[in-house]
Amino acid sequence: MEQHRGPAASILLYAFLIALVLLFIIPIIFITSTSLKTSTELLGNSLLTMPKHYNWENYINAWKQIKPYFMNSLWISLMKVPIGIFVEALAAYALTRMNMKWSNVIFAFFLIGMMIPMQATLVPLNIILTKLQLTNTYFGIILIYIGFGVPFGILILRGFFRTIPKALDEAAIMDGCGDWMKLIKIILPLSVPALATLMILDFISTWNEFVLAQIFITKDTMRTVTTGLLSFKGEHSTDYTLMNAAVMISVVPQLIIYLIFQKYFISGMAGSVKG
Numbered sequence: 001m002e003q004h005r006g007p008a009a010s011i012l013l014y015a016f017l018i019a020l021v022l023l024f025i026i027p028i029i030f031i032t033s034t035s036l037k038t039s040t041e042l043l044g045n046s047l048l049t050m051p052k053h054y055n056w057e058n059y060i061n062a063w064k065q066i067k068p069y070f071m072n073s074l075w076i077s078l079m080k081v082p083i084g085i086f087v088e089a090l091a092a093y094a095l096t097r098m099n100m101k102w103s104n105v106i107f108a109f110f111l112i113g114m115m116i117p118m119q120a121t122l123v124p125l126n127i128i129l130t131k132l133q134l135t136n137t138y139f140g141i142i143l144i145y146i147g148f149g150v151p152f153g154i155l156i157l158r159g160f161f162r163t164i165p166k167a168l169d170e171a172a173i174m175d176g177c178g179d180w181m182k183l184i185k186i187i188l189p190l191s192v193p194a195l196a197t198l199m200i201l202d203f204i205s206t207w208n209e210f211v212l213a214q215i216f217i218t219k220d221t222m223r224t225v226t227t228g229l230l231s232f233k234g235e236h237s238t239d240y241t242l243m244n245a246a247v248m249i250s251v252v253p254q255l256i257i258y259l260i261f262q263k264y265f266i267s268g269m270a271g272s273v274k275g
Contacts, residue, residue, distance in 0.1 A: 035245035062245035069228025077206045084146040088153030096161040113151035160194035196264035
C-alpha cells in the first residue's frame with residue numbers, strides 16, 4: 001500500500017533540499033560578487049554583498065594574466081581526454097568481447113589502481129620522469145593523467161559494453177568484421193552515452209587537477225590554469241578580485257563540455273552500473 005508523507009516530513013525534506021542548494025550556491029555568489037568588486041570595495045564591505053558598481057575590467061585583466069595557463073590546460077585536456085578514452089575503450093573491449101580466460105582477474109587488477117593513494121606514487125613517478133627526461137613536458141604529464149584515469153574509464157566502459165548484446169558480434173562476424181571493425185562500427189557507436197559520460201568526468205578531472213601539475217611542471221610558461229591561479233598571490237598581498245575573476249573564467253570550458261554532453265550523462269552512468 002502506498003504511504004503518503006505527512007506535512008512535517010515534507011517540510012523537513014524541502015528544508016533539507018533548500019539547505020543543500022544554498023550550500024552550493026553561496027560559494028558561487030561569493031566568488032561572483034568578489035570578482036566584480038574593486039580591492040577597496042572588497043575590504044570595506046561584507047563578503048556576501050553584491051558590488052555597487054560592476055567592475056568588468058577585472059575579467060579583462062584576469063584573462064590577460066591567466067590566458068597562457070588557460071591555453072596550456074586546454075591543450076593538455078584536449079590531448080589527454082580522447083587518447084585516454086581510446087585506450088580505455090580498447091581495454092574494455094578486450095575484457096568483454098575477446099573471451100579472455102583471466103578477464104575478471106585482469107579487471108580486478110585495474111581496479112586496484114583506484115585504491116592506491118595518488119600521494120603514494122609521487123616519488124616513484126618523479127624518479128621515472130626524471131630518468132626518462134619527461135619532467136616539464138606535456139607528454140610526461142599527459143602520460144601520468146592517462147595512467148590515473150584508465151582504471152575508472154575501464155570500470156565505466158566495461159559495464160556499458162556488457163549491456164550490448166553479443167548477438168550483434170555474431171552478426172558482424174558473419175559480415176566479415178574483425179575486432180577492429182566491431183569496435184569502431186558497432187561497440188563505440190552504441191556506447192555514446194558512456195563515452196559522453198567519460199568525456200565530462202575526464203575533462204573536468206584533468207582540467208581541475210592541481211597536485212601533479214604543481215609537482216611535475218615547474219616552468220612558469222607551461223603551468224596549467226589551476227597552478228596558474230597562484231600567480232595572483234604576491235609575496236605580501238593577494239589580488240582576490242582578479243583571482244576570483246580568473247576562477248570564473250576557468251569554469252567556462254567545464255560548463256561548455258557539460259552542456260554539450262549532459263543529455264547522455266545519466267544513461268551512461270546507469271548503463272555502466274547495470275553492467
